[in-house]
Structures are given as C-alpha cells and as structure tokens.
Amino acid sequence: MELTTMFFFFASIFSVLLLHSLLKFFASSRPKLPLPPGSLGWPYVGETFQLYSQNPNVFFASKQKRYGSVFKTHILGCPCVMISSPEAAKFVLVTRAHLFKPTFPASKERMLGKQAIFFHQGDYHTKLRKLVLRAFMPEAIKNIVSNIESIATDTLQSWEGRFINTFQEMKTYTFNVALLSIFGKDEIPHRDDLKRCYYILEKGYNSMPINLPGTLFHKSMKARKELAQILAKILSTRRQMRYNSNDLLGSFMGDKEGLTDEQVADNIIGVIFAARDTTASVLTWIVKYLGENPRVLQAVTEEQEAIMRSKDKCGEEKFLSWADTKKMPITSRVIQETLRVASILSFTFREAVEDVEYEGYLIPKGWKVLPLFRNIHHCPDIFPEPEKFDPSRFEVAPKPNTFMPFGNGTHSCPGNELAKLEMLVLLHHLTTKYRWSMVGTQAGIQYGPFALPQNGLPIRLTLKT
Numbered sequence: 001m002e003l004t005t006m007f008f009f010f011a012s013i014f015s016v017l018l019l020h021s022l023l024k025f026f027a028s029s030r031p032k033l034p035l036p037p038g039s040l041g042w043p044y045v046g047e048t049f050q051l052y053s054q055n056p057n058v059f060f061a062s063k064q065k066r067y068g069s070v071f072k073t074h075i076l077g078c079p080c081v082m083i084s085s086p087e088a089a090k091f092v093l094v095t096r097a098h099l100f101k102p103t104f105p106a107s108k109e110r111m112l113g114k115q116a117i118f119f120h121q122g123d124y125h126t127k128l129r130k131l132v133l134r135a136f137m138p139e140a141i142k143n144i145v146s147n148i149e150s151i152a153t154d155t156l157q158s159w160e161g162r163f164i165n166t167f168q169e170m171k172t173y174t175f176n177v178a179l180l181s182i183f184g185k186d187e188i189p190h191r192d193d194l195k196r197c198y199y200i201l202e203k204g205y206n207s208m209p210i211n212l213p214g215t216l217f218h219k220s221m222k223a224r225k226e227l228a229q230i231l232a233k234i235l236s237t238r239r240q241m242r243y244n245s246n247d248l249l250g251s252f253m254g255d256k257e258g259l260t261d262e263q264v265a266d267n268i269i270g271v272i273f274a275a276r277d278t279t280a281s282v283l284t285w286i287v288k289y290l291g292e293n294p295r296v297l298q299a300v301t302e303e304q305e306a307i308m309r310s311k312d313k314c315g316e317e318k319f320l321s322w323a324d325t326k327k328m329p330i331t332s333r334v335i336q337e338t339l340r341v342a343s344i345l346s347f348t349f350r351e352a353v354e355d356v357e358y359e360g361y362l363i364p365k366g367w368k369v370l371p372l373f374r375n376i377h378h379c380p381d382i383f384p385e386p387e388k389f390d391p392s393r394f395e396v397a398p399k400p401n402t403f404m405p406f407g408n409g410t411h412s413c414p415g416n417e418l419a420k421l422e423m424l425v426l427l428h429h430l431t432t433k434y435r436w437s438m439v440g441t442q443a444g445i446q447y448g449p450f451a452l453p454q455n456g457l458p459i460r461l462t463l464k465t
Contacts, residue, residue, distance in 0.1 A: 033362035036081055038063065038071035045208070046074025055445060060084065060346070060375050070361055077106060077208065080368040081361075082347070084375035086382070086401035091358065092350055092371050093409040094401075100350035100369055102411050107209040107217060111201060111224050112273055113266025118411075125410075128267060131259075132414045135181065135248040141418050142322035143246070145425065147185055149320050151176050152426045156434060159461040163439060166287050167456035170280035177422045178275040181415075182268055183234070184247035190230050197227040198272060205273070224269070231265045271415070278344050279419045281450045283426065285342040286334060288453050289389050290431075291438050296334065296391060301431040303330045308432060325424045333391035335423055339405035341389055343374040344450055348407055373404050436461045 041047035051059050051073075060082070063071050069085045083092065092100050101121050103109070109119060117128040134140065155173045175195060179188060188194070204220025211218050238253065248271060252264045259267075290297040307324050311317070347370040356363040363369060378386040382402045383393065406413035413419075430436075436459045444454030 033357055033360065035364070036070045036072045036361045037067040038073055038082075040072065040074040040079060044077060046077070046079075048075045048077075051075055055447070055451070057374065057378060060372055061378075064372075064375060070359055078368045079364075080370055081363050082370045082372055083358075084372040086376055086399075088358070089371040089373075089376065089404065089408065090401045092369055093348075093404075093407065093411070096356070097409050097411075099353055099356050101353050102349065103351040103368065104349050107207055108205055110209060111205060111220055112270045113224075113228075113262070115260075115263040115266040116270035117267055118270060118274075129410070129414055131251045131254075132248065132267075132271070135246065135251045136415045136418050138322070138417055140246055141181070141421055144180060144185070145322050145325070145421070146319050147180055148177055148422050148425050149429075151180065152422070152429055155426070156429055156461070160434075160463060161461070163458055163460050165456040166459055167280060167284045167452055170283045171276060173426065174276045174279045174283070174422065175272070177279075177418075178272050180247075181275070181418055182248045182271060184245045184250070188234070190234060193230050194227065197223045197230065198269075201227060201269075202273070202277070227269060228262075228265045231268055232261055235261055235264060274413065275415055275419065277450060279422065281344045281452060282335070282338055282342065282419075283423055284452060284457050285344075286338045286423070286427065287430075287436065287459065288438070288457055289338055289341070290334070291436065291459075293389060296389075297431070299330050300334055300427065303328060304428045304432045307428070320425060320428060324428075325421060328424055328428075330391070331424060331427055332420070333394040334427075335420060336394045336403075336405075337389060337391040340377045340383065340403060341387070342451060343377045343405070345405065345407075346374040346451075347372050348411075371404075376402060376404070433464060434461050435464055 039047065041050070063073065063082065064084050069088060070081065070083050073080050073082060083089065098121070102118050102125075104112070104118060112118065117125060117132065120128070151173065155169070155176075159169060175198070179191060179194070200223035201220045204216040207216040207220070209217055211221060234249070235253070238249065249264070249268070252259050252267065290300065307320075307327055308318070311324075350369040350371070352363045352365050352367050352369055354365050356365075376382065379402075380386050382399070401408065404412075406416040406419075439458040439460060441454065446452050446454055446456075
C-alpha cells in the first residue's frame with residue numbers, strides 16, 4: 001500500500017512539473033508582441049528637446065508619416081507610446097480607460113502635488129471631480145459673471161494706448177479669474193504672494209526633475225513649498241471665521257468631504273495650473289486670428305454689438321448676464337476653431353497599469369501613453385484644409401472623438417465651462433470697445449511648452465472713437 005501511495009505521489013509531482021514545463025515552453029514559443037516602431041532618442045533626455053524646440057505639428061506629423069498612427073518615443077524622462085487616431089484616443093480615454101491611469105512626468109507630479117486630481121482613478125478621483133464640478137458647473141459660475149466682467153474690463157482698461165505682450169497680459173487676466181473661482185469674491189490678502197510663488201513654480205513645469213541648487217526644478221520646488229504654506233494660512237483663516245462659500249475652496253472644505261490640508265493645497269495648485277496658461281494661450285491665438293481675418297472679426301463684433309443694442313432696447317442693465325453669453329454662437333465657433341487650429345494641449349498623459357495589446361503592439365506596463373489631440377485636430381480627412389482658420393466648420397457638430405480640446409472621458413477638464421465663459425466675456429468687451437494692431441512680424445511661432453505667436457503677440461490697443 002505504501003509503494004502504491006508513493007507511486008501516485010511522485011507521479012502527481014511529475015505530472016505537475018511536466019505540465020509547468022509544457023506551459024512554459026508554449027509560452028516562450030509564442031511570438032512576443034513587438035513594441036511600436038519609433039525612436040527613444042538619447043539616453044534619459046530622449047527626444048524632449050526635439051519636441052519642445054520646434055513646431056509640434058512637424059514633430060508629430062513626421063513621426064506619424066514615418067511610423068504610422070502608433071509609435072514610441074521618449075520625452076521628459078519617460079518612455080512613451082504616442083497614438084494619433086480617433087479610435088486609439090477613444091480606446092485609451094474611454095473604452096479601456098481603466099487600463100491607463102492619468103499621470104504626468106515626474107517634474108509636474110512633484111510640483112503640483114501627488115494628491116492632485118490629475119494623478120488618480122477610482123473613488124478618490126470621483127470624489128474630487130464631484131467637488132470641482134460643484135464649483136465650476138453652470139449653476140455655480142453663472143453667479144460670478146459680473147465679477148469676471150469686472151476683471152475683464154479692468155484688464156482691458158489697463159491696456160489702453162499701450163504696446164502689450166498679449167500672452168503675458170492674458171496670463172494675468174486668467175490668473176485673476178482663477179483666484180476668483182477658487183477663493184470667491186472677497187479680496188485675497190495673499191494675492192500678491194500667491195502670484196509671486198506661482199510664477200516661479202510654473203517656470204519649472206517642463207524641466208528635468210533634477211533637484212540641485214541653481215536648477216529650475218529646485219527653484220520651483222522651493223516656491224511650491226512656500227505656496228503650500230500660504231494656502232495653509234488661507235485655510236486656517238477661513239476656518240477661524242467659519243466662512244461658508246460656494247467657491248472651489250468652500251467645496252473642498254466641506255465638513256463631509258474630509259480632505260486634508262495637503263489634498264486641498266495640491267488640488268488648488270492643480271486647478272491654477274489647468275486654468276491659467278491654457279486659457280491665456282487660447283485668448284492670445286484668438287486675438288491673432290481675429291486680427292488676421294477681418295470678416296470673422298466683423299461678424300463677431302456685430303454679434304456682440306447686437307447684444308448691447310438688445311439690452312439698451314429692453315432697458316436692461318448693461319452688465320452681461322449668463323443668458324447673454326448664450327447668445328454668442330459666432331463667437332463660440334471662433335473659440336472652437338481656435339482650440340482646434342492652435343491645439344493648445346497637443347496631447348495628454350496616461351500610464352499603462354498593466355501590459356496592454358493594441359493593434360498588434362505591446363504597450364508595456366509603466367509606459368506613458370499620449371493621445372495626440374493635435375494630430376487628430378489637423379487630420380485633413382476629418383477637418384478639410386486643417387491649417388485654415390474657418391469657424392464656420394463648427395456650424396455642424398464634429399464627429400465623436402475628433403474634437404477633444406478639453407480631453408475626453410471621465411478625466412476630461414471639469415473647468416471647461418468656466419474657461420469658455422471668461423473667454424466670451426473678454427471678447428465681448430474687446431470687440432465692442434477696442435481695436436488693435438499687431439506689432440512686428442507675425443509669422444513666427446514659439447514653443448515653451450505651449451505653441452504661441454512669436455514673442456507672445458505684441459499688440460497696441462486703442463479705444464474705438
């Protein structure tokens with residue numbers, strides 16, 4: 001009996017070992033998925049300098065032409081797979097979004113803070129998105145139209161009769177609107193310190209994460225630490241005053257939400273980052289495109305003047321209302337076309353949470369995946385004559401997954417309604433009260449990292465007579 005038992009025991013072990021060996025053999029004999037074609041560039045720096053030192057259209061288009069709609073590269077210290085078709089963007093951002101967590105390069109992640117909404121999935125992300133939307137949905141922001149209008153009119157008045165750098169001035173405008181939406185209507189005692197620290201911080205967003213004295217990254221991290229300290233003071237003051245507000249800070253501080261001070265600070269810095277330079281860049285391009293297209297400018301001006309005449313005729317206050325901003329279809333199409341042509345956000349970052357197969361290629365776990373919005377927005381099969389500025393193309397809604405200026409899926413920008421509102425308000429007053437002329441050559445484009453008109457678009461602004 002013992003011999004029989006031993007026989008079956010060793011036979012069982014042998015069978016398990018044989019099965020394991022056969023599985024290992026067949027696994028090794030199966031062809032391994034290849035990485036997408038492409039180049040990883042130089043060690044560590046990869047192709048970062050190639051991307052940020054030239055027209056991104058040229059960089060992406062040349063890669064796509066050579067390798068196809070899926071290719072690999074290496075930027076900002078990260079191996080990446082870039083995808084450039086609507087179907088691939090939908091795969092990563094919507095249908096298989098659970099396989100790709102939102103992420104940024106290490107430099108941005110450390111500067112914004114690891115608790116920021118950009119870097120999370122699941123319950124924490126859902127909770128944060130709900131809090132942000134509560135402060136930025138139309139029901140909330142329609143109550144601050146007059147405050148945004150006040151910022152817009154003060155901004156434009158400060159430009160009168162001056163040569164200005166459009167982008168730098170738009171950054172000031174969008175920063176002030178961001179502070180309004182975060183901290184509410186009351187004047188913020190720490191406004192100047194917030195601005196000073198944030199301006200230092202932003203200079204290091206696309207730097208290599210080398211935290212040594214003298215580097216941009218090191219200076220930015222010092223400013224980021226001071227910024228968190230200022231935000232802690234604001235939080236403490238508001239708690240002492242037992243001040244309730246419908247602004248973003250009030251949403252974050254709700255007793256039921258239970259966010260820590262660190263989480264609040266990370267997400268406030270993240271919102272400023274998301275709200276400021278992107279919107280300022282779009283407004284800068286709008287000023288350029290309107291200046292270069294007199295017929296479009298005339299159509300926008302007539303639309304905005306009609307709103308003014310309507311208010312005069314009905315005896316309404318001349319201040320803009322939320323309802324007025326819904327009577328601006330031509331201006332809205334100008335914003336849409338600018339978002340498409342300029343493609344301020346050329347791509348977004350995701351990270352594969354496991355090995356993923358796509359179109360016969362391997363996307364390795366841990367690699368960044370970048371849906372290329374710019375390539376999709378400039379595809380002639382989707383948008384004929386893609387380099388032409390033609391707002392009328394948006395008289396017909398674009399096909400799904402072909403126009404994604406604010407991203408797509410559950411991680412699309414929750415502040416897009418606020419961004420459109422502040423653009424419409426500024427453009428109303430700009431086109432009805434002012435004229436401008438562009439100074440110097442306007443053919444060039446600069447990159448750092450957003451594509452901008454050369455030298456930030458210098459203009460001279462004057463009141464209409």
